[in-house]
Amino acid sequence: MEKPLxxxxxxxxxxxxxxxxxxxxxxxxxxxxxxxxSPSEVTETVQQSNLRGRGGAGFYTGRKWSFVPxxxxxxxxxxxxxxxxxxxxxxxxxxxxxxxxxxxxxxGIIISAYAIQASVAYIFLRANYDVAYRGLQVALAEAQAxxxxxxxxxxxxxxxxxxxxxxxxxxxCGEETALLNALEGKRAIPRSKPPFPPVVGLxxxxxxxxxVETLCNVPHIIFHGAxxxxxxxRSADGGTKIYGASGKVRRPGAWELPLGVTIREILEEHxxxxxxxxxxxxxxxxxxxxxxxxxxxxxxxMDFNAVQEAGSRLGTGTMVVVDDRTCIVGLxxxxxxxxxxxxxxxCTPCREGLPWLTDILAAIEKGRGEPGDIEILRQHTxxxxxxxxxxxxxxxxxxxxxxxxxxxxxxxxxxxxxxRCPWK
Amino acid sequence: xxxxxxxxxxxxxxxxxxxLDGAAIEALxxxxxxxxxxxxxxxxxxAEALAMTTTELDSVAxxxxxxxxxxxxxxxxxxxxxxxxxxxxxxxxxxxxKRRLNIAGFGHTTxxxxxxxxxxxxLGACDRAPVMMIxxxxxxxxDADKIDAILAQYE
Ligand SMILES: Cc1cc2nc3c(=O)[nH]c(=O)nc-3n(C[C@H](O)[C@H](O)[C@H](O)COP(=O)(O)O)c2cc1C
Ligand code: SF4
Ligand code: FES
Numbered sequence: 001m002e003k004p005l006x007x008x009x010x011x012x013x014x015x016x017x018x019x020x021x022x023x024x025x026x027x028x029x030x031x032x033x034x035x036x037x038s039p040s041e042v043t044e045t046v047q048q049s050n051l052r053g054r055g056g057a058g059f060y061t062g063r064k065w066s067f068v069p070x071x072x073x074x075x076x077x078x079x080x081x082x083x084x085x086x087x088x089x090x091x092x093x094x095x096x097x098x099x100x101x102x103x104x105x106x107x108g109i110i111i112s113a114y115a116i117q118a119s120v121a122y123i124f125l126r127a128n129y130d131v132a133y134r135g136l137q138v139a140l141a142e143a144q145a146x147x148x149x150x151x152x153x154x155x156x157x158x159x160x161x162x163x164x165x166x167x168x169x170x171x172x173c174g175e176e177t178a179l180l181n182a183l184e185g186k187r188a189i190p191r192s193k194p195p196f197p198p199v200v201g202l203x204x205x206x207x208x209x210x211x212v213e214t215l216c217n218v219p220h221i222i223f224h225g226a227x228x229x230x231x232x233x234r235s236a237d238g239g240t241k242i243y244g245a246s247g248k249v250r251r252p253g254a255w256e257l258p259l260g261v262t263i264r265e266i267l268e269e270h271x272x273x274x275x276x277x278x279x280x281x282x283x284x285x286x287x288x289x290x291x292x293x294x295x296x297x298x299x300x301x302m303d304f305n306a307v308q309e310a311g312s313r314l315g316t317g318t319m320v321v322v323d324d325r326t327c328i329v330g331l332x333x334x335x336x337x338x339x340x341x342x343x344x345x346x347c348t349p350c351r352e353g354l355p356w357l358t359d360i361l362a363a364i365e366k367g368r369g370e371p372g373d374i375e376i377l378r379q380h381t382x383x384x385x386x387x388x389x390x391x392x393x394x395x396x397x398x399x400x401x402x403x404x405x406x407x408x409x410x411x412x413x414x415x416x417x418x419x420r421c422p423w424k
Numbered sequence: 425x426x427x428x429x430x431x432x433x434x435x436x437x438x439x440x441x442x443x444l445d446g447a448a449i450e451a452l453x454x455x456x457x458x459x460x461x462x463x464x465x466x467x468x469x470x471a472e473a474l475a476m477t478t479t480e481l482d483s484v485a486x487x488x489x490x491x492x493x494x495x496x497x498x499x500x501x502x503x504x505x506x507x508x509x510x511x512x513x514x515x516x517x518x519x520x521x522k523r524r525l526n527i528a529g530f531g532h533t534t535x536x537x538x539x540x541x542x543x544x545x546x547l548g549a550c551d552r553a554p555v556m557m558i559x560x561x562x563x564x565x566x567d568a569d570k571i572d573a574i575l576a577q578y579e
Contacts, residue, residue, distance in 0.1 A: 089506035089546035127490050128502070128547055130560040163440045168449050168488035171545060185441065185448035187487040203442045246508040246550035253551050288507055288546075320550070326511050334510045338545060 002232055004220040005213070005240060006256040009100040015135055018142035021103040027148060029219035033111045034156040037222075039070070042115040046218065048226035050238040054093075055083055055174075055211030056286070056315050057392075058237075058304045067198035068116040068206050079207040080113045080121040081183065082215060085167060085174035087126055089288040089338055090320040093242040094212040096254045098125075098132035101216075102139035106162070108215035110148060111222055113160050116208055121162045124179055127169040136164055171342035175391050176209040178344065189344045190391035213242055234260030235303035243302060245271040247321030248278050254318070260303040263293070267321065278323035282407065286315020288335050289396030291403035292322070312403070327423035328408045329415055332401050333361035339397035349384050350394035356380070357401070369416035377412075378405055426469045430455055434473055445476050448484050452491050461492040489544070497533040497540040499578050502557045505543045508550035517554050517566050524575060538578065 008016050008024055016024065033042050047062025068078065082105070086094040097105060105123075113121050125133060140162060143149045151159040165183060167173050173182045177191035180202050201207025217239055221229045230238040237259055243266050244254035250272030257266070263283065267273065274280055282292045285302065291312035293300065300310045307314045322331060340354035357380055360373050381402035384394040405412065414422050426434070433454045438447040451470050456462055462470075462485055464478075471481040485491045492500075503521065505514055518529075521541055525534050533540040539558075549555045552564025563574050 086548050087545060090508050090550050091546070092548045092550050095548045126548070128544075128557060128562075131562075165440075165450070166453070168453060169490035169545075170488050182449070183441075183446070184443070185446040185450075185484065187484055203446075244551065246553060247511050252553075284507075318550070320508055320511070322511070331507065331511070334505075334507050338506055342545065 001258065003240060003256045004224075004232075005097065005104070005216055005242065006100065008104065009096075015099065015101050015139070016103060018103060018139070018146060021101070025223075026103055026219075027107055029223035030107050030110055030148065031154055033114055033222050034154050034158060039115050039117055042111060042222065045226050046115070046221055049217075049221045049229040050226075050233075050236065051214065051217055051221060051229065052237045052304055053211055054213035054217075054241070054317070056088070056289075056313075058314065061210065061214055064198060064210075065112070065116050065208060067196070068208060069199065070117060074117070075205050077120050078116060078118040078205055079202045080109060080116065080118040081176075081179065081202065081207055081209040082109060082121065082123040082212060083174060083176060083179060083209050084123055084125045084129070084132075084212045085171075085179065086129075086212070087169075087171040087174055087342075088316055089335070090246060090284060091244075091287045091316040091318045092246075093244055093254055093316060093318050095129060095132060096242060096244075097212055097216050098129065099135055102132075102135045103143070104216050104219065105212060106136075106139055106143050106148070108218040109162060110153065110160055111218050112208070112210065112215055114156075114158050116206070117158075118208070119159060119161065121160060122183055122202075123162070123164045124173070124183060125164060125166050126173075127167050133164070133166060140164060170344075171338075172344045172391075172393060175393065178391070179209060180207065187344070189346050192390055232258055233303075234258045235301060235306070237304055241302070241317050243270070244318035245321055246318070248275045248323045248325075249273065249321050250275055260301040260306070262299050262301050263319070264298040266302065266319065267298070271321070274321075274323060278325050280321065281324045281326070282322040282328070284320040284322070284400060285312050286317055286319070288320070288338065289313075289393075289399055290315040291399045292407060293403075294407050312399070325423065327365070327421055328404050328411045329361065329365050330421065330423070332404045333358065333365050335400050336361055336397060339393060343393060344391075347389045347394070350389050350397075353380050353384050354394070354397060364412060364415045365421055367415070367418070367420040369412075369419070371416060373416065374405070374409065374412050377401060381405070426455070426473055427458070430458055431473065434470075438474075445474050445480075448474055448476065448481060449488065449491075452481075452485055456491060460498075461495050463495075467493075495533075497537050499539050499558050501539055501541045502544035502547070503530075503541065504545070504547045504549075504553070504555045506546035506550075508546070509553040509555055512553040514554045517556070517571070520568050520571055524571065539575075 173188045178188040182188040197207045345351040381398040437450040
């Protein structure tokens, strides 16, 4: 089984230096792209690879790049922004890649910037990733000294300035237009779309935002070709995926596996099954903003379409496992409280609705729920749903709630009937 | 007044942004690194350096979770209260910390000014839950014994 993204990560040691990375074949893809391919050939190859964005929305990467204005008349400068905000509860896959092999991402950034002819790139790194920050600083200095960054890279005439921005911490910064405002030094409030960032982005210029894991795949696609990349996957979408699991499993962690392995395979073979004394009840398949799935869904392949057909989303691919000793009402309360706190406050349904939901869930959990509460909760899953807000935070926030009501309504009813939490 | 070092650091990062006020968040972080938190005076100094009004800059400062507009202790403990840590019993860890530090809860600073305890969203280390950070260091798989050993390392 090929594991291109993690092949340089050896247990018990830090990331590869530039020299070690080069010795393992690193920066060969950059050389190939810059000296033998045109920018549009790079975009075309990525398009044929069926690489889909790993940040949660799953948009086709090559297709997104193709929206950027090209040629002499295109606005300048163009920007590439790396979304390394990773603040979705339950998600820790980008940390794994950032700490484990910073040069892989830097190589991916340079090739991707070349494809869209961006002359400036920013890595938008979340706060609190101090180990990743220090590793990136070292790797960036090495790449700069070797001439992989700066002007006229490898004699190609193409130049790139790559800057590292560390956030001051707010989940909404991960939404790509809020991220652009954060980079401009403003409050991180999403922008109304259209226009979309590939045309009007950072400081009004064409901008592509891609997730860390998405960009880490690019050197491998360029080096080995689109067909090889597609063959890594067990689904129609190309490549491998960093999957993860947390909660009361025996071996929580992250693993690189073919895109499309089943939930069961990840939980049983890699996470080692449930800890002694607890059993599986449900799972958030792709982070805090994805619908719960149940034991009936264990054989669903973890790819974009299959998880969607099962009624949830692949999201970030890092699963939160819920066991039979964990109260579902308490779980949803914790999740909704997070989204209420992190809402930017721009649209009314999100700003007013999420705190209301938090209060109702707190009351139910404490044994003070009232008979009409479940109906109010259910109404909000529609009021905060897609189409009613400027960004996807609110629709994402109600996904775990709506699925909890679908599969575990009896848990809510018991809390209200017995006026206590039966799990305490 | 900004110190010459603060001024120099702000000038250096401002080069990375296409507009002067684009460096607002970086500048606040620089001053916070030197002074521990952003007082009204600090806010005014930074606003002046970036040719912004203090109100404008305060709207940015108060938006972000990790710009402190109130004084904090010498070390800041960020305890993760998000979903995986909640499942793994972060509330236990909170009780232990409250007892060891002899404080009422989140948002409080120890009497000797050594620690401030704050809740924080997912620290991206859910596989090691429950998790906390002290300043720039991450501590996972927390339990009572570990917490005593960790706290003892900080002056
Ligand atoms: C509230 C919210 C938070 C998000 N947080 C992140 C994040 O932390 N990292 C990320 O890559 N994408 C995040 N996204 C998705 C981005 O908006 C965007 O789709 C993504 O960065 C595009 O990159 P990709 O196509 O490579 O996945 C978030 C979206 C929303 C609505
Ligand atoms: S949905 Fe929420 S987070 Fe998104 S723009 Fe509206 S208020 Fe802000
Ligand atoms: S939920 Fe605590 S580190 Fe992710």
